[in-house]
Amino acid sequence: MTCSxxxxxxxxxxxxxxxxxxxxxxxxxxxPFGDSTVLNHILERLQSVKRLxxxxxxxxxxxxxxxxxxACKEAGIEAYRGxxxxxxGRFVACIKELPSQPDLxxxxxxxxxxxxxxxxxxxxxxxDEHGHPDYLSNSLQPxxxxxxxxxxxRTDCLMDSHCESQDPYEREHVTPFVYRRxxxxxxxxxxxxxxxxxxxxxxxxxxxxxxxxxxxxxxxxADYDYRxxxxxxxxxx
Numbered sequence: 739m740t741c742s743x744x745x746x747x748x749x750x751x752x753x754x755x756x757x758x759x760x761x762x763x764x765x766x767x768x769x770p771f772g773d774s775t776v777l778n779h780i781l782e783r784l785q786s787v788k789r790l791x792x793x794x795x796x797x798x799x800x801x802x803x804x805x806x807x808x809a810c811k812e813a814g815i816e817a818y819r820g821x822x823x824x825x826x827g828r829f830v831a832c833i834k835e836l837p838s839q840p841d842l843x844x845x846x847x848x849x850x851x852x853x854x855x856x857x858x859x860x861x862x863x864x865x866d867e868h869g870h871p872d873y874l875s876n877s878l879q880p881x882x883x884x885x886x887x888x889x890x891x892r893t894d895c896l897m898d899s900h901c902e903s904q905d906p907y908e909r910e911h912v913t914p915f916v917y918r919r920x921x922x923x924x925x926x927x928x929x930x931x932x933x934x935x936x937x938x939x940x941x942x943x944x945x946x947x948x949x950x951x952x953x954x955x956x957x958x959x960a961d962y963d964y965r966x967x968x969x970x971x972x973x974x975x
Contacts, residue, residue: 746866748841750791750890752784753832755825755912756848758802762944767848768809769948772955776851776942777806781813784846786855789862791844796832798822826909830900833893843891845912849942850885851951854964861888864928871924873916878927883971885940886964891916895923930968938971 756767756777768775774782777795784793795810795817797803803819810817818835820828833839842865846853857876865874872895877887891913899908899915908915917925942948958966 746842746862746870748870749838750789750842750844750862751833751836751840752791752793752844752846753829754780754784754793754795754846754848755797755828756795756803756806757798757800757822758806759798759800759822760943763942763948766942766948768805769942771851771952775809777809777848778813779851780846780848780853781815783853783855784858787858788855789859792840794818794832794836795848796820796828798828824909826896826900826903826912826915829912830896833896840893843893843896845889845891847941850887850940851942851955852885852940852964852967853888854886854967856963856965857886858888861890861928864926865890868926869924871926873913873923874926874928875913875917876928876930878917878925879929880936881930881934882964883935883938883940883967885938886967889913932965932968935968935971940967
């Protein structure tokens with residue numbers, strides 16, 4: 739007997755949070771990466787997702803982020819602007835400006851250039867297989883490298899968070915209000931099927947990270963997915 743599950747037909751929007759300000763590496767969002775920039779590389783990768791969600795970029799109202807808005811226009815991607823540090827508020831403001839409110843939000847950070855479309859599809863399949871939870875992530879129980887972390891959250895839950903939370907951590911990191919309240923929400927964590935790679939860091943935060951990860955990117959095939967990254971990490975020891 740084979741197991742079956744209902745594939746969600748819910749409206750999904752991928753929101754990429756991006757800004758130019760950074761304490762340790764200002765401007766990293768539009769730094770060169772391969773033949774593109776970090777942000778454009780992420781957008782291009784997302785467009786390879788089989789169950790392609792709608793893509794939008796949520797940046798800030800700071801003048802220095804005008805360049806992000808311009809980059810999005812050139813790429814044909816909508817950009818919305820909101821609060822610089824209240825990222826939860828920025829997400830909700832972005833959602834409210836969309837033509838129609840989505841059911842689900844796929845949250846992505848613009849300092850994760852190795853975002854993998856295969857992994858996004860696996861996350862969406864996990865959402866279906868686990869009965870359409872309120873929140874699903876592959877980082878609740880760390881097993882994937884940092885930088886391959888993804889999360890899906892129901893829009894209604896983000897609205898709850900925005901209305902109820904005054905916790906600075908919850909407002910900066912968008913989703914903790916939901917995954918901290920297991921008595922209220924259905925929360926599911928996915929584990930890497932190939933082993934524990936939580937020791938590895940594939941996010942760009944410092945100049946050293948940028949140098950290391952651009953070099954790693956140059957060693958990968960053009961159509962790489964996250965399994966190629968895991969193999970490269972094993973070879974590197």
